[in-house]
Amino acid sequence: MRILVTGGLGFIGSHVVDKLRDRGFNVRVYDLKNGSKPEGVELYNASLLDVETLRIAMNGVDALYHLAAVADVNDVVADPSYAEMINVRGTLNVLEAARRAGVRRVIYGSTTWVYSECPGDLVDEETSPLPPKHLYTTTKLTSELYCRSYQQMYGLETTILRYGIPFGPRARGSTVVALFVQKALCGERLTVAGDGSQFRKFIYVEDLAEGNVLALHSAARNRIYNLDGAEKITIRQIAETVNRLLGPIAIEFGPSRPGDFGGKEVSSERAKKELSWSPRVSFEEGVRRYIEWLRRNNAAQVSSGWASVDRILAARTA
Ligand SMILES: NC(=O)c1ccc[n+]([C@@H]2O[C@H](COP(=O)([O-])OP(=O)(O)OC[C@H]3O[C@@H](n4cnc5c(N)ncnc54)[C@H](O)[C@@H]3O)[C@@H](O)[C@H]2O)c1
Structure with a gap:
């Protein structure tokens, strides 16, 4: 069975590729980035806007994960037009190429942010998303709607996965866990807004990748699943x-930031019941693995000046 992963060189996609490869699937990656080719994987280095290459890359593909996107919300805010092109038109291009190539299943990587405007503290897949405020979320919800239309109109099987906030090896440096770790490695103090009681659920990226793989299950055909931390x-x-x-x-502890939200609880019970998925790695263990990875691969990049040199050197040799 051949599986295509768009965005397979990215943070989440690369872990999905690892897990698929470990299960013995034949994996093909489609990504714009000039990253090194993962071992045992075919790589198409092209954009979602290149419909001809997309068409060729779909050849012989049975299922695909569509994870390529402008995923950093700061990039979306900086250039909404480009984000719309990649996150919305890009999804349409993928769905259309998949339909024409006879791909059976498209698994789309969405976000629990689609629940942002919903009333109440607890949400699940039966909760209908309300029109989002954030442009990023608008692009993701639009893509979900396109998946639904392709399912209804052309019978293309789709599975929508709404991810919580992932963390772990290969994470971008701009997330709160990564920022705190990098500050600590540089010997800088950690500043918490307010009393720090505002919560989030974080999902360790390898657990998230496992949920993606389980979504290939026939039970997941035309279903939506939240994949959030425990x-x-x-x-x-x-x-x-x-x-x-x-x-x-x-x-x-600094002053509270206006608009800091207390956190909404997203239920992942459906994935537990139907896919036997639940997160296994505790938050602390996940942070430990992230630090280990950072030390192995990235320590030099977390330096923020001479003051941190001793600490960085210690981290590299520890
Ligand atoms: N990281 C999160 O916090 C988070 C949370 C919920 C959902 N998601 C979604 O999960 C998916 C993966 O996110 P991520 O965190 O791994 O992001 P990432 O930025 O690490 O990976 C995205 C990948 O897409 C590729 N890409 C970007 N534009 C492309 C284009 N035009 N053509 C081909 N490839 C292109 C990038 O090169 C990159 O490798 C995205 O769809 C994102 O919206 C992410």
């Missing part, structure tokens, strides 16, 4: 976890 983690706990693993690090 533990509620407060911002204060993130700082304390980083302190336990890398400390002693000073933690200071």
Whole structure:
């Protein structure tokens, strides 16, 4: 069975590729990035806007994961027009190429942010998303709607996965876990807004990748699943976890930020029942693995000046 992963050189996509390859699937990656080719994988280095190459890449493909996107919300805010082109038109291009090539299943990587405007503290897949405020979420929800139309109009099987906030090896440096770890490695104090009681659920990226693989199951045909973390983690706990693993690090509490939201609980019960999926890696273990990865691969990049040199060198040799 041949599986295509768009965005397969990215943070989440690369872990999905690893898990698929470990299961013995024949994996093909479609990505714009000039990254190195993962072992045992075919690579198409092209854009979602290149419909001809997309068409060729779909040849002989049975199922595909569509994860390529402008995924950093800051990039979306900086250039909404480009984000729309990639996240919306790009999805349409993928669906259309898949339809024409006779691909059986498209699994789309969406976000739990589609619930942002829903009332109440607890949401699940039966909760209808309301029109989003954020442009990024608008592009993701639009793509979900395109998946639904292709399913209804052309019988293309689709599965929509709504991811929580992933963390772990290969993460971008701009997420809160990555930022706290990098600050700690540079010997800088960690600043928590307010009393730090605002919570999020974080999903360890390899657990998330496993959920993606399980979504190939026939039960997941034309279904939507939330894939979110199991533990509620407060911002204060993130700082304390980083302190336990890398400390002693000073933690200071600043004023609350206006508009900080208390957090919405997203249920992943459906994925547990229908796909036997649940996260296995605890938050602390996930942070430990992230630090290990950072030390192995990236330590030099977290330097923010001479003040941190000793700490970085210590981290590299530890
Ligand atoms: N990281 C998160 O917090 C998060 C949360 C929920 C959902 N998602 C969704 O998961 C998916 C993967 O996100 P990620 O965090 O791995 O992002 P990422 O930026 O690490 O990976 C995205 C990949 O897409 C590729 N790409 C971008 N534009 C492309 C184009 N025009 N043509 C071909 N490839 C292109 C990039 O080169 C990159 O390798 C995205 O669809 C994102 O919206 C991410």
